[in-house]
Amino acid sequence: MSGLPPHVAEALKAAAEPKGWTEDEDTLAPYLTEWRGRWTGTTPLMLSPATTAEAAKIVAICAEHGVAITPQGGNTGLVGGSTPQGEVLVSLRRMKSVRAVDPLNDAMTVEAGVTLAAAQEAAAEADRLFPLSLAAEGSATVGGAVSTNAGGVAVLRYGMMRDLVLGIEAVLPDGRIYEGLRTLRKDNTGYDLKQAFIGAEGTLGLVTAATLKLFPRPAARAVAFAALDDVDAAVKLLALAKTESGGAVTGFEILPRPVLELVLAHFDTARDPLSAPHPWYVLIEMSFGREDGARETMEAALAAGVEAGLVRDAAIARSEADAEAFWRLRELAPEAEKADGKAIKHDVSVPVAAMPALYETGCAAVAAIAPTARVLCFGHVGDGNFHFNIAPPKPDAGDFWDRQEAITQAVHDAAASLGGSISAEHGVGVMKKDEIARRKSAVEMDMMRAIKRALDPANIMNPRVML
Template sequence: MNDASAFLDRLAQIVGAANVVVDPDLVAPYLEEPRGLFRGRAIAVVRPGSTAEVAAVVSACAAADVAIVPQGGNTGLVGGQIPDAGGGELLLSLKRLNRIREVDVDADAMIVEAGVTLAEAQAAAEAVDRLFPLALASEGTATIGGNLSSNAGGVAVIAYGNARDLTLGVEVVLADGRVANLLSKLRKDNTGYDLKDLFVGAEGTLGIVTAASLKLFARPRARATAFVGLADPGRALALLKMARARFGQQVTSFEIMPRIGMEFVLAYDANARDPLGDAHPWYALIEVSAQQEDGLDDALTALLGDALERELIADAALAATLEQREAFWRLRESMSDAQKPQGGSIKHDVSTPVGAVPAFIAEATAAVAAFMPTARVVAFGHLGDGNTHFNVSQPIGADTAAFLGQWSAMNEVVHAVVARYAGSISAEHGIGALKRDLLKRVKDPVALDLMRALKGALDPRGLLNPGKVL
């Protein structure tokens, strides 16, 4: 106890006593992830306010042989930000690292700290007439550090890529407390290994990202958004091909949703409205963006007209106002939360080649039906980049605990189909603790050896986010 007290006193000297939190009521929100699948314990929650303080805390932990679990906005869905149940790990909250350090319009780059929320980063870009295109439903809470650590995706990957693609450089605290300044605004830098990519997607297991240099883009002057009813994902794929052929990179989002997901949202949100007169088996949400202010709505209307003539779609509504656009997006962004009142949900964040998405959904749905005939498949997501959130809601009236007890078995069913299409078991949520054991079975053995070698080189004592990823 004396050693623990001395350790906490040392941390208080670094960050201030108010930022070493041990009160159970104040600590509790940090120790459970949003779905309630992972709950942990911690020595304390420490909230540094600068990179120097992070480095000093990490050095103190290294000296005391204390493991560290970094956390941003606590929006992760695979348990990567939650300490284990032993109570011997320190939770390092990065939310006080919340400064926008620099916005460089000429370089189309900005440097922000890890605790800046995604919404704040978007707003900082917009303030100088630029776009930071990473977009997630949790953007008001999710932080840049967490986004980079999990290589977040979102609804604009089709046009701009994942978080890794949007990162020019990082500042990272290593396991021994040294700070690696890899921040850069350069678009071209051939000076050896591109080290930043080691830390983007590493979930805090190789180093703690404290700041990042992010790419900015020209802010679109016009957007056209359509909500489309159609018969099946195959027709949605054909519509995507038409849209890409006509608009190219101006297609900035292409999402698909099943009717059952729409029904869940309409039941969940009293303010939600079906934009179309009749129910359809599937829906697509399409958004195109351009620098020209005129003509985009007409061009998207023409595309939808052609698709209607080819019998690819059954109906469509074009957003005439910002409020209508936001209503369309609300239907898509509410799809995850709308499953909660329906009981337990076994979720799969998977990807396949874009052209294989319709066949994957059909085959995986059939496999689930064979395994559990009354389970309800809610498959939706980012058709434009091949990422399907293949969620399975419990049968009506089923016991939730018993259903969730089938999590691993259901994973086997769905992931077997993913493997047949050379897909990935984690498209944008990461590995964390949830998929750590599964990763061993699906990752190339040589690739796993390389990952272990990197972990051993950068964190030989295993003090950074132990038990996650590897």
């Protein structure tokens, strides 16, 4: 057990007894590899506390002995932040109680290991909506989503995790418990401390529970799959759909033909809803408080889009099964890309109106470096967020990967030149650590480091991540 003195290991195991630890290599294996296999790690010991008290005890022992911790939820993060490299791994997956669902306050309190899908179900049982939704929601946990400030497909209407958290309970790096589980909508009593843990990627403590905002469940939705010529048309159609529907647009996702083709090629159940190919597609979802007029509103928005020369063809879902099938085309995009092979991934955002410029500038810059590279770009138009992924040509000429760093810099430069971010929703992890140090101002980096030093002076919480 390298790096972990036996008496410390024994104390940690005792704190997590009886089922909350393992050193078994086979059991550990799935916790030590990132979803795409890009990072593989090691740990002397995985601890899985079942309660906040156990988690606090584990962190206190680590603090006393200067033992570094990597926190982990569902291990679906995409920037390498949950893969330990010799640290003790603390998995929050056993903390999965729904502590309270409070429909009158439109709030619920769940523990960190509750998956996003389970949180959605708990809300639905109380006839409420917990809106955070993303393709990995069956495995991604509330603790992980808080720690990465996750986004997903409903940000346009409901915001990111930061907008959905009312309160947080966390174990600080010295083992004390911050009890910040509140259902207050207004609380101006100083610094909003919970915000420090949202998007902190485990660097400031272990999130053990969160109180989340709930919403009325829409009574009806209309979902359409529309074909367009370019990204410019998508941005204009979004504005038009918002106006035509009186703000009912809850999802507006984009994918180009090559990504749709990958989905169709890799998933037998996927079907192109339209009869002829087009360069770009958007998936539009509108949500309504009542059934009446839902389909008509979508039809009116699409008709206005056709009239304005934006929409080339469109299909409106006739049933929930159709709607699900349309959504699957977008949700399967990451998995289809994974099945296609390795690609250089970017998660960039710009102001919504700058998305066409981002696409054009980014493509031109990539083409100047690797003319035969494939741009497999999809994302969330409503949030100005492109997953700007660059795949090697087919067949791979072999020298594509030598240009990886230049390609990444070109895409990030394109986003930065338009006032954008190099990490829209996936976080920093180990993947973008050097990049944020280069691109954020010295003042911003100093402020981040000062917060880290103040809460974690011994640097035991996810020490290789973010800073």
